Structures are given as C-alpha cells and as structure tokens.
Amino acid sequence: MTILIKNATVLDLKKFAAVENDILIEGNKISKIGVDIEVNEKENLKIIDGSNKVALPGLINGHTHVAMTLFRGAADDLPLMDWLNNVIWPSESRLTGEDVYWGSLLGIVEMIKSGTTTFCDMYFFMDEVAHAVEQSGIRAILSRGMVAIDPANGEKGLKESVDFIEKWQGKANGRITTALAPHAPYTCPPEFLKDVIWEAKRLNVPINIHISETLDEISIIKERYGTTPVRHLESLGLFEVKTIGAHLVYVDDEEIQILKRYQVGAIHNPQSNMKLASGIAPVAKMLEAGVLVGLGTDGAASNNDLDMIEELRTASYLQKVSSMNPEALNAKTSIAMATSLGARALGLTEVGLLQEGYKADIILLNTNETNFYPRHNIFNLIAYSAKGADVDTVIVDGEVIMEKRQLTRLDEEKIKFEANKRGLKLVAG
Ligand SMILES: CSC[C@H]1O[C@@H](n2cnc3c(O)ncnc32)[C@H](O)[C@@H]1O
Numbered sequence: 500m501t502i503l504i505k506n507a508t509v510l511d512l513k514k515f516a517a518v519e520n521d522i523l524i525e526g527n528k529i530s531k532i533g534v535d536i537e538v539n540e541k542e543n544l545k546i547i548d549g550s551n552k553v554a555l556p557g558l559i560n561g562h563t564h565v566a567m568t569l570f571r572g573a574a575d576d577l578p579l580m581d582w583l584n585n586v587i588w589p590s591e592s593r594l595t596g597e598d599v600y601w602g603s604l605l606g607i608v609e610m611i612k613s614g615t616t617t618f619c620d621m622y623f624f625m626d627e628v629a630h631a632v633e634q635s636g637i638r639a640i641l642s643r644g645m646v647a648i649d650p651a652n653g654e655k656g657l658k659e660s661v662d663f664i665e666k667w668q669g670k671a672n673g674r675i676t677t678a679l680a681p682h683a684p685y686t687c688p689p690e691f692l693k694d695v696i697w698e699a700k701r702l703n704v705p706i707n708i709h710i711s712e713t714l715d716e717i718s719i720i721k722e723r724y725g726t727t728p729v730r731h732l733e734s735l736g737l738f739e740v741k742t743i744g745a746h747l748v749y750v751d752d753e754e755i756q757i758l759k760r761y762q763v764g765a766i767h768n769p770q771s772n773m774k775l776a777s778g779i780a781p782v783a784k785m786l787e788a789g790v791l792v793g794l795g796t797d798g799a800a801s802n803n804d805l806d807m808i809e810e811l812r813t814a815s816y817l818q819k820v821s822s823m824n825p826e827a828l829n830a831k832t833s834i835a836m837a838t839s840l841g842a843r844a845l846g847l848t849e850v851g852l853l854q855e856g857y858k859a860d861i862i863l864l865n866t867n868e869t870n871f872y873p874r875h876n877i878f879n880l881i882a883y884s885a886k887g888a889d890v891d892t893v894i895v896d897g898e899v900i901m902e903k904r905q906l907t908r909l910d911e912e913k914i915k916f917e918a919n920k921r922g923l924k925l926v927a928g
C-alpha cells in the first residue's frame with residue numbers, strides 16, 4: 500500500500516521547524532517528504548487530506564504495564580509500597596492469560612486513540628500481550644517482568660523470559676522487539692541480576708528495570724548493600740547492557756554522570772510519580788547533562804490513563820513548578836522526550852522522527868478545534884493545548900490503524916466489555 504498525506508503541517512524535530520508538506524509512505528517507510536509530491540501509481544494508493552492537520556512522529560510511551568488498565572481506579576491514594584504489597588500484587592496473583600490479553604487490548608486502544616505508536620511494556624503473561632500487539636498493529640518492546648524475592652520465582656521468570664524472547668523477537672514485521680525485565684533492585688538480588696545480565700548479553704536484548712523510584716527503595720538498598728540503586732547496578736555490570744531505567748527519581752550528580760556514560764535510557768513517569776507521591780525526578784538536570792530521557796505513563800493503575808500528550812505536558816509543568824522557573828523543560832523538549840529522544844532512550848532507530856527512510860509511524864492531530872486557535876506557535880499548541888482526543892489518524896509501520904478516530908483493526912466495544920467484566924472480577928477477589 501502507498502499512502503500520500505497531502506498538505507499537512509509536518510514537524511521536523513531535528514530542526515524544530517514546522518513546514519507545510521506532503522508525506523509519501525511506501526511499504527512501511529517514509530519515502531519522501533516535500534511539496535506537491537507526484538505519485539505515478541494510482542492503484543493501491545491512499546490519499547489522506549492533511550489540511551488542518553499537524554503530522555508528528557507517533558508518540559513513544561517508554562514505560563508501562565499495559566494490562567494494568569484492569570486495575571484502573573481500584574487502588575488510589577496510596578504510596579507505592581502499600582499500593583503494591585496490599586492491593587496490586589494480591590490482585591495480580593489472580594490474573595489469567597486471558598485477562599492480560601483483554602486488559603492489554605484496552606490499554607492499546609487507549610494509547611492508539613491518544614497518539615502512541617510504540618510502547619515499552621513489563622508484565623506477566625507476555626505471550627498474550629504480544630498477541631494483542633500483533634493484532635492491533637501497534638509497535639512495542641515487550642518484556643516479561645521478573646520478581647526474584649523467592650529464588651524459584653526468579654528462575655521461572657528468567658526461563659519464561661528467554662522462551663518469550665526466542666519466540667517473539669522481531670515478530671509482526673519487526674513491530675515486536677523484546678527485553679529482559681528484572682522488576683527492580685529491591686525485588687531482584689545481585690546473584691539473580693548477574694544471571695539476567697549474562698542472558699541479556701547472550702541474547703543481545705536490552706534490560707528494562709525500575710530504578711530509584713522512591714525513598715523507601717533508597718533506604719532498602721542502602722541497608723542491604725550500603726550504596727544507592729544506580730551505583731549498586733553499575734557495580735554489578737548491569738549498565739554494560741543497554742538499559743531502560745524507569746523512574747530514576749532519586750539520583751545525585753555523580754549518578755547522573757553514570758547514566759550519561761552508559762547511555763542509560765531514563766524514562767520519566769511524572770503522573771505516576773506525582774500520584775504515588777514518589778517524588779520529582781531531576782529531569783532538567785539529567786537533560787542538561789546529556790542523559791537520554793524519555794517519557795512514560797507507567798501503568799493505568801498509578802496514572803490513571805495512558806495518554807502521552809497529557810504526560811508530556813505534566814513533565815513540563817512539574818519541572819517548571821519544582822524549580823520555580825517557567826523556562827524549565829520547554830515545549831520543544833517535552834515533545835522531543837515523547838518522540839525522538841524517547842526513541843533514543845529505548846535504543847530504537849528508525850522511529851521518533853519524520854524523516855525519509857524512517858519507519859512510517861505517524862500521527863495526525865486535528866488542528867481545527869478551538870484549542871488550536873490562534874496559530875501562534877504549533878509546538879506550544881501541541882505541548883500546552885492539545886488533548887489526546889485531537890489525534891485524528893494513526894499510522895504504524897505504514898498501515899493506517901486509526902482514521903478519523905475509527906480503529907481499523909480492533910472492536911473497541913467488545914474490548915471495553917471484556918476488560919470491564921474481568922477487571923471487576925479480579926479486584927473483587
Ligand atoms: C513484574 S511485572 C511488573 C510489576 O511492576 C508492578 N508495578 C507497576 N507499577 C510499578 C511501579 O511504579 N513501581 C514498581 N512496580 C510497579 C506491577 O504491578 C507488576 O507487578
């Protein structure tokens with residue numbers, strides 16, 4: 500299929516410019532961006548009217564647990580450790596693969612409808628998540644989460660993770676890639692983490708892990724190992740493998756240099772950090788130091804939605820208010836964190852920019868709503884005025900998966916029905 504988007508306002512996130520242009524998509528790639536593109540092929544050509552639309556790279560949700568949509572609204576107003584130990588983990592112990600499949604689809608629908616084209620996930624029953632990704636047309640890095648407080652659990656998790664990677668790496672025309680996901684330094688002892696590092700090197704996959712999320716975690720790691728989470732993981736050699744670190748709320752200047760040196764992808768989750776009262780990550784400092792900082796929603800039970808447009812706005816506001824500096828984390832930077840910089844944080848090439856030769860992961864926002872007038876500055880409008888519901892069209896890997904807000908592959912009503920039924924049952928116990 501060839502797709503021609505005519506006369507859209509196209510965001511160039513390398514030059515931070517917006518130019519009225521056409522975009523030609525051939526196969527799964529952007530083949531040309533320019534004015535008045537002529538296409539000889541008339542068969543199999545889809546033309547999309549881009550007038551009153553802004554085209555930007557699909558948004559990248561760098562950290563989530565997508566099936567946790569099932570627990571949305573079930574456990575609110577709690578700190579992390581209480582939330583995990585007393586509500587979430589007991590409910591998750593009742594999960595079945597089918598629950599995870601429907602919960603994942605619910606989250607994927609929500610992400611597509613708010614402009615996300617790639618997400619990075621850590622959860623259980625990952626075969627079911629992979630099936631949901633395959634069917635929906637979205638792109639994802641998938642990892643089976645491993646908790647190794649009980650060593651037998653860790654061993655089982657690692658074996659299942661390796662099987663999962665061998666089965667799914669590169670599947671769905673390359674839309675699915677995989678990672679190893681030890682949950683966190685406080686749930687995975689050093690010997691276990693060493694095994695994970697060894698496997699990650701052998702399989703050539705990244706490690707996806709929560710790091711330095713709360714003050715409780717800092718105390719636990721200090722008490723057990725006499726150091727901080729980042730230093731602890733560095734000493735184990737974890738960062739020798741491409742690492743995607745979620746949260747990184749509590750990091751000092753020296754740790755920021757460690758993250759920079761190893762090109763750790765630091766995924767900032769501002770809404771989850773605010774809601775669980777975990778703290779405020781030093782994002783402006785990390786960016787200034789050259790750390791690859793992406794953005795994530797975390798799961799829908801601690802956010803409580805999967806809307807990356809909201810997330811990028813929150814990231815910006817949080818840095819401004821915490822530093823009492825309105826210039827902190829400006830519009831262009833927050834958009835980059837949700838796209839081009841987010842891709843680099845995850846180690847993804849060929850996505851995150853609208854550029855010839857890149858994968859055709861593109862979203863069109865409808866700019867004909869009142870919140871986009873007057874058109875002073877499109878970057879400011881996207882960062883501070885846009886809503887998830889402004890996303891009109893979503894293209895992933897050269898395929899339109901939402902057009903005029905209608906999903907092309909998924910039955911939204913059926914998904915809402917199934918996920919509601921299963922979510923209520925799981926939490927009731
Ligand atoms: C082992 S699969 C992932 C595991 O992580 C839990 N989780 C969800 N949100 C967070 C968070 O912010 N910090 C730590 N752990 C989190 C989720 O419930 C799964 O059990």
Ligand SMILES: [Zn+2]
Pocket residue numbers: 562563564709745797798
């Ligand atoms: Zn998380």
